[in-house]
Amino acid sequence: MSGRTGYDVIVVGAGSMGMSAGYYLAKRGVRTLLIDAFDPPHSNGSHHGEPRLIRHAYEGGPQYVRLALRADVLWQELEQESGVKLLERSGVINMADPSVLSLSQRFRDAEEAGIRCERLDGEEVRRRWQGLRMPDGFEALYEPNAGYLFSERCVAAYRRLALAAGAELLVNTTVIRVTATRSQVTVRTTKGVYTAGCAILSAGAWFRTLAPFANLPVRAVRKVVGWFDAESETDAPLFQAGNFPGFTFGSTLGGYYGFPNIGGAGIKIGRHDGGQPWKPGDPFEPFGTYLEDEADLRRALEAFLPAAAGRLRKGLACKYELSPDGHFIVDAHADYSNVLMAGGFSGHGFKFASAVGEALSDWLTAGKRPADVVPFARSRFAEPAPVHTPEEAIR
Structure with a gap:
């Protein structure tokens, strides 16, 4: 760690989705801090016990098909950049x-x-x-x-390349509390307090620990x-x-x-x-x-x-x-659009981690929700709450 406490983006939960997002952000020169309660890749989330299937003819409609095809391209790119065998076309x-x-x-x-x-x-x-x-x-x-993909190798490859691109990673660090304004997110942890203009919450099965700030319907x-x-x-x-x-x-x-x-x-x-x-x-x-x-x-x-x-x-x-319907939840916080949440991947999300991470990075850097994740808005579960426009976005 550099000793810095201020960043452009903080990623809470550096598993498959979070580590992918951290890589794509860091690759674009965004000052990124990744925080994880363990030391990824690890056995406390959803990415251990290799491998994971990757299919393109996918149940759930064209939105999944498009996302799967984009994810495949990105996995190939990661394989080439990392020099590690990640994908087997069996x-x-x-x-x-x-x-x-x-x-x-x-x-x-x-x-x-x-x-x-x-x-x-x-x-x-x-x-x-x-x-x-x-x-x-x-x-x-x-x-x-x-x-199939070798899931732990994929997370390890994203970690290595994200750090090489300038991201920082706090491991074995528990997040105690997340708070936000329209222009700043504060994350209190067992190792200190960190701030950023934006945040991505991708805590997987641990989302409940981020309540009441993040109340995703994830079990x-x-x-x-x-x-x-x-x-x-x-x-x-x-x-x-x-x-x-x-x-x-x-x-x-x-x-x-x-x-x-x-x-x-x-x-x-x-x-x-x-x-x-x-x-x-x-x-x-x-x-x-x-x-x-x-x-x-x-x-x-x-x-x-x-x-x-x-x-x-x-x-x-x-x-x-x-998630309640088995489909992903990728959306902004109901009150703070500088906080993105990605969860509810429901046992079939790993193959999409590359594309979801890229989409989260695109959303924060461009200030606009990518089309590929529009179908995964949380508003399908309840009446949409008003979302504030952030005072500043990462460019």
């Missing part, structure tokens, strides 16, 4: 019971955006990937240019993921990275996602829905605390990847930060 197969989840709109949005994808039946899926057991009544969408839940061996050595090559794609399943069992066996770690699988409520200050229970931690994951493997339902190698618990 392909991703999405399978769904149409009575639970239809893929039809996703196909239409993908075609309109020029995204290469294939509609496959059960016979074709089983022929291409012998480890997959897809029922004949299911729909399948395969996106060959999709894949945290405990989620688990596990890595499993194939049942036999004969079956193991079926699931190796390079042979097997990333995957998602939507069925009466629930919504699941997963990855091939990368570097001998085993097949990774997680459940998107469900989970136990959690809030900051509560104990965070490790994997295996509940019988369903392993049982839910194994049940899905037995249904759709039976040869991968072998020994559990490792399990992890992580945090989702859920």
